[in-house]
Amino acid sequence: MSYSLVWLKRDLRWQDHAAMSAAARNGPFACLYVIEPGLWQQPDMAASHYHFIVESLRSLYAALRAMGGQLLILHGDIISVLNALYDHSPFHTMHSHEETGNGWTYERDRQVAVWCREKNVQWQEHRQFGVVRGLRDRNRWQTAWETEMAKPLQTLPESLQWQKLPFDVQVPAAAALGLHQADPPSRQPGGRQQGLQALNTFAEERCMQYRGGISSPLSAPTACSRISPYLSYGCISMRETVQSVRRLLLKLPEQESRQRGGLQAFQSRLYWHCHFIQKLESEPEIEFQPMHRGYTGLREDGWNPLHFQLLTEGRTGWPLVDACVAMLRETGWLNFRMRAMLVSVAAYPLWLHWRDVGCWLATQFVDYEPGIHWSQMQMQSGTTGMNVPRIYNPLKQARDHDPHGRFVRRWLPAMRKVPDSWLFEPWKMPPVMQQQLGFTLGQELPQPPVELEQATRLAKQRLFAVRGQPEVRAAKAAVIEKHGSRVSRTDKPKRKPRQTLPEVVQASLFE
Template sequence: MKKQISIVWFKRDLRLRDHAPLKQAIESQTPLVLLYCFEPDLIKNPHYDIRHWRFVWESLADMQVLLSKFNQNLEIVHAPFTKVLSKLNEAYGIKAIYSHEETGLQVTYNIDKWVNRFCQEHRIDWHETPNNGVVRGLKNRQSWVDNWYKSMQEDIQTPDLSRLKTIKTDKSTFTSFANSIPPVFQERNEYFQPGGATYANKYLKSFLNERVARYNSSISKPEASRTGCSRISPYLAWGNISLKEVYQARMAAKKAEQNLRNLAAFGSRLQWHDHFVQKFESEDRYEFENINRGYNQLNRTHSPTLFEAWKNGRTGIPMVDACMRCLHKTGYINFRMRSMLVSFLTHHLWQHWKEGAVYLASQFLDFVPGIHYTQFQMQAGTTGINTIRIYNPIKQGQDHDPDGVFIKKWLPELANIPAQYIHEPWNIPPIEAQLLGISPSVLKPLVDIKQAAEHARKALWKHKKSDLVKKEGQKILAKHTLPNRKMQ
């Protein structure tokens, strides 16, 4: 008779604290396989980049350090979970699978559907736990806010690792997957935040104890935000820390009665996190089509030349190019600048949002499908229910990087531009540019900002008034609108 085991399937929940599936699995007293699969279909998916898989590897390594203290092990393989599950089922009797629900891309949803069929066919219990405050199968938002607060205030589900009993799998079970994890995943890149719960807690602690004092004053500034913001977004994205842990740490910090305004602003963004993921959970067509079908008739152009210039930070618009190049190098820019990049692509360059959404996903270290796609469509103006925001990248630079410190940091070709010309370098007198040794090639903007914005504004507002957009907008409001509540 086959030995009975259960599997804890790790996905975007790479931690050992506040992990209800792991806690439930340990309490089942069944021998366990703790499993993470580097999915080939995900690795080759254009939404992802090597930066993501390095972060995941570091997160797994961090987990293994703690597990080794209890003489336990995490199985890490480079193979589809579907194949690994089939192999394990041949070698053992699988009693149950424990995992968190995942609000992911179509590719991960397809994997989940296969696993569900497999479990039904082989009579395996699959225990899925809700992730953060996101509710599967939700019809409307009438009680969502109250339920979200309730979930955030529940006890931390910390597994007792001293009771954990992982099996030593027969190495022949994983023969075809052994030693196949790409070495490049294990290479450290100093420009990116390191993965793992250890660093997640380090960043959160330093933020709540010190850096939160600068939160409101730095959140919109591309340079100051790099230290003034919490910088825990990649740790939330990959589950190195749960939203509940962050929420409760914030509430504990409030008791000190310091930085209350900054903590309130930070807290509102925690609820905002799950609000947008919930939208995607309830309507995942955000990934593929205009959420407001009335915008299917809005004909944006497709220009590979314009897209490549935007993608590579070569538009000639200093703030746009600096943000993109910073993102390439570090995987992070603040929210306002992300919105500006989307606005510039979809409004000033008048390109469809889809290709840009996939590309920026590959660059954001903290890429969360639910937040990414719902926000992208909101900024692109295809929801029909949000204010149309056309960010002026020149004004954004003047307001949030007045001396061009951030711009010059990421655009060395503009290092000699005087501050009065840094946001519109094409206005520098030719003789002065020549004396400063500035190449004329860096002084040519890709588009006229004013004219391009005017074209987009007229087209978007005209379309927003159409009957179909309004009709679709009412459906969206009925499904996704939150009752008015202030952050606690």
């Protein structure tokens, strides 16, 4: 008897799984995950992503087995794997979730569509977030998001007809896929249980620190929810997350204002998750080209390999920047503000193009989600054309968010010897003092490669010269029309009408 195939991608769960639920309601089905060598050769992919995925697959494998089923995990390019399965036992339908991935997965999906047509296999793609494929009108987007989030969770029928296939699990070592980067030793572990644990501990307790706690790199690791990798690889679904938060909010007594405030602010971030992914879904080119094409050529010719090397090695000399790189290496995670600051330093004083910096950061973030990542890379580099460029000064950020140097001293051992008065600009310590403390400038204490204020001013001038061009100004409206948020214009309860919408809305993200 023929069956349906469920192709799992960034949706490593069975709960609230539209693709699996549709297949299971339609008779016998089999579940497949493919480890595709081509994907792992892309410059934005890293060993940490792979290990996280393998851990998540392990927990899903056990869960399906406990239900009497099977998770096929096969290694090879997707077309060969589909051919092998089809040649062994042909299937009539393939179900998967819509994926807003990188350029490689986009191209691969086109090939899969061709294969399905040739084999007469019906490929049904289901929505997994509030992201709309083929979106025509951004104005009604938020309403569509609300509708999607309010739908009942997808369930599996009580009696399941598993199609078992005689293929052994194939999980190559990371090195066999060419993944040689170190796995951050304190990275969040993959798996649904771990995702639920992060969500529950946050919703019940940690959310009380959310407001006011998410900006400093000291408090953010516990004040933030830390669910990002579990959403990125689909260990938990967006809908179940939104619904569980809303249920909790309904139950909360009015006087629990700290918890309520935290959960409400968190909820707005969940909305932003889909809002940013929608940009890449609507325009896959923004992985490679500026969102506003008028900024093409802005940084292309100025690539400075030394600046890039100092940044990626965490040796820029600006203590907060270098401490963030050290933390990333150890944990694979940073809070929003510190991510934005790293990109800002790269894009302005170091004048590095967002694409290469973005590939490097993608390999550092365990939660790498192409839609959020590339939209944010462009926003923080000033190439969207629609957001007022926000430039984070790393010295000011350090004064505001790590005034006593606890963070930098934790991550940069050399900083432990630096007296408080030189905490923010240690390279300015008089030579005698450096000698007394046993420092050699340029070694234990790197010296910034540029003078921060001057280099930032020059970068701003270059950016604003492009921004001021009449044709660039004229093209801005089309970018807003396609990608801008409409939250305060159409769907949000109206308080004060505002004109410069995207900038106003984004402000909430800079806490």
